[in-house]
Amino acid sequence: MKRNTWQREAVRSALGTQMGFVSAQDLHSNLKGTGSQIGLATVYRALGDLATEGEADSLQSPEGESLYRACSTGHHHHLICRGCGLAVEIEADDVEQWAKNVAALHGFSQAEHVVDVFGYCSACVPAVG
Numbered sequence: 609m610k611r612n613t614w615q616r617e618a619v620r621s622a623l624g625t626q627m628g629f630v631s632a633q634d635l636h637s638n639l640k641g642t643g644s645q646i647g648l649a650t651v652y653r654a655l656g657d658l659a660t661e662g663e664a665d666s667l668q669s670p671e672g673e674s675l676y677r678a679c680s681t682g683h684h685h686h687l688i689c690r691g692c693g694l695a696v697e698i699e700a701d702d703v704e705q706w707a708k709n710v711a712a713l714h715g716f717s718q719a720e721h722v723v724d725v726f727g728y729c730s731a732c733v734p735a736v737g
C-alpha cells in the first residue's frame with residue numbers, strides 16, 4: 609500500500625531544497641524550523657520510502673549514519689564533503705568497468721556496487737596544525 613500523505617510530501621520537498629546529503633535529524637529540525645508539526649519517526653519512515661522507490665539517494669556516512677538526498681535517477685556516485693555535506697554527483701567509468709570485471713572473474717552476475725567518496729570540499733579544508 610502506498611502511503612501518500614502530507615508528511616511524505618513535506619519530507620520530499622524539504623529534501624529537494626537541500627544542497628547535499630542530510631540525516632533524518634537534520635531534515636526534521638529543518639522542517640520544525642518552517643513550523644511543521646511532523647515527528648522524527650515519520651521523517652525516518654518517509655525518507656526510507658523515498659529511498660526504496662528511487663526518489664531519493666541514501667548512503668551511510670563513515671560514522672554509520674544514514675544520509676539522504678533528492679538525486680538524479682540512474683546509477684551514479686558521489687563526492688561528499690564531511691564538513692558541510694555538499695555532494696557532487698560523479699561518473700566513474702573506471703569503477704563500472706572494474707566492478708564488472710572483478711565480478712565476472714569470480715563468476716558473479718548481476719553485480720551491483722556502491723561507491724561514495726568522502727572528504728572535505730575546498731571551503732571546508734580543516735585547519736592544518
Ligand SMILES: [Zn+2]
Binds near residue numbers: 665680685
Ligand atoms: Zn546522487
Ligand SMILES: [Zn+2]
Binds near residue numbers: 729730
Ligand atoms: Zn564542505
Ligand SMILES: [Zn+2]
Binds near residue numbers: 704721
Ligand atoms: Zn558505479
